[in-house]
Amino acid sequence: MRIAVFTHSLDVNFGGILQAYALQQVLQEKGHDVTLIDCPYHWHLPAWKAPLAYSWRFFRKYVLRKPVYIRNERRLNSEFDAVMQRITPFIEHNIRRRIVRRFSEIKEGEYDALVVGSDQVWRPPFVERIADYYLNFASGWKDVHRIAYAASFGTEKWEYTPEETAVCSDLIRLFDAASVREDSGIELCRNHLGAKVQQMPDPVMLLNADDYRQIVSETQPEAPSGNLLCCFLDATEEKTALASRIAREQGLTPFAAVAPVDGNKYPLEARIQPSVEWWLNAFNSARFILTDSYHASVFAILFDKPFVCIINKERGAARFSSIARLFDIPQNFLNSPKEYNANCDYELPHERIAATLSEQRKRAQSFLESAFS
Incomplete structure (x- = not known):
């Protein structure tokens, strides 16, 4: 099955990169053809905000003599590749991705399944267009699987506007299977979106420590x-x-x-x-x-x-x-x-942790197999 995965852009976020890698690995091991849809973030000022922001920066730089960059967004964008220079090789070598400016560039028929998650993709302050992560661009598509895997709100509070709530509650009903990362997300979906979802572990938990050690051994950092x-x-x-x-x-x-x-x-x-x-x-x-x-x-x-x-x-x-x-x-x-507390034991209960990880991996495998059937 041709699968497109939608998560946060791969930038300076090690956890975000590795959860994308782990989910792709698990799906590929099931025989699927997986592509991450990467919509890179670009620093920018909204048109309505630019005049005031530039004026204030000019004042601080030339009147108050503060170390301020007038065109700060342009500078940050130009420095991004340098900041990422040691991270990018891992992404290029290990994650198959398609770079787009907007998710709407994806057209009907290109993929058999669309997977949203993981990380805080359902949290409006962290997402420019929240409906994108409910697959708004594909709302009219036929014969496509829509799946949310361990999507996260990140908080116990409901942060959507009434308009966003109405749109997303309609869109989530189109999903064939939906799951959230935090247990609090189950109640948020039920109370605000009218949707019944399951809790699933973060994708990085689907691989074990030896899987990650293998990555280390291949490069000897x-x-x-x-x-x-x-x-x-x-x-x-x-x-x-x-x-x-x-x-x-x-x-x-x-x-x-x-x-x-x-x-x-x-x-x-x-x-x-x-x-x-x-x-x-x-x-x-x-x-x-x-x-x-x-x-x-x-x-x-x-x-x-x-x-x-x-x-x-x-x-x-x-x-x-x-x-x-x-x-x-x-x-x-x-x-x-x-x-x-220096007297507290911060060692982990090894057997209980191992048992919980094993149980969560089995649940995740069952969820994914059912979602794509």
């Missing part, structure tokens, strides 16, 4: 400089201080798993990201993991590493609470660095 992996998407002084404390108490050496991404704070040289293979090897070799990232938490679980995750409420707290309940490890997820 340079070893990390430490053994306390710090993967912060939103670094703060409190998180950095906690990393120093854990390093001191456990005799570990901290190192960063990702480079900073803020183009307004850091020069280009500091924002060049490591390779996907290096990132995976960092998890494989770490002795302890401290993070505020959903996918970093998942990979800590997959690699069976003791970890602490500071729940990143701004990026979607429901993701963290859902996975904590799924594996019954609430002690590993903290609301604040202040909740860290």
Whole structure:
């Protein structure tokens, strides 16, 4: 079956890249012909906002003497390839994709099935046109399978406008099978979209640690400089201080798993990201993991590493609470660095984790087989 997968654009998001890779691998192993539809993000200012934004930047740069870029969006777009230079080879080698400007470029008859997910594709603040991820462009198509696999709202709150709710509630009824990543998504779909869905694991969980180690072994990346992996998407002084404390108490050496991404704070040289293979090897070799990232938490679980995750409420707290309940490890997820307790055992319950992963993989395989039948 010819399958098109729709998820977030493949950019500086290791979890996003690997969930796309994992889902493609699983579907290909079932004999399907799979293509990721990649709609790259481009920084831009809306026409209505540009005059005010440019005026304010001009004032800050030439009157207040602040280090401001007038045409900041153009600069960020031009630097994107450099930031991604170590990540792109993995994408080009391992993920079959078709780059489009809009999903509507996909025409009826090109694919037998359309799969939405995973990651926060059903969260309006993270998506420019939310109806696209309910396959609005294909609403009139005949003889095509429509499937949502582990789509995420990222939050327990309903963030759709009344108009978006009406459109998406009509579109989800066209799906042959629909599933969400977080348990809270089941209630959101029922209460706001009038749809019955299942909960399915993030695609990265469908592969095991050895599958990811195989990726590492094929490239032999340079070893990390430490053994306390710090993967912060939103670094703060409190998180950095906690990393120093854990390093001191456990005799570990901290190192960063990702480079900073803020183009307004850091020069280009500091924002060049490591390779996907290096990132995976960092998890494989770490002795302890401290993070505020959903996918970093998942990979800590997959690699069976003791970890602490500071729940990143701004990026979607429901993701963290859902996975904590799924594996019954609430002690590993903290609301604040202040909740860290040196006397707490952050090791994972190995047998229970393995049993849960096995069960979730069986459920996912059953869901996918049924969805494409």
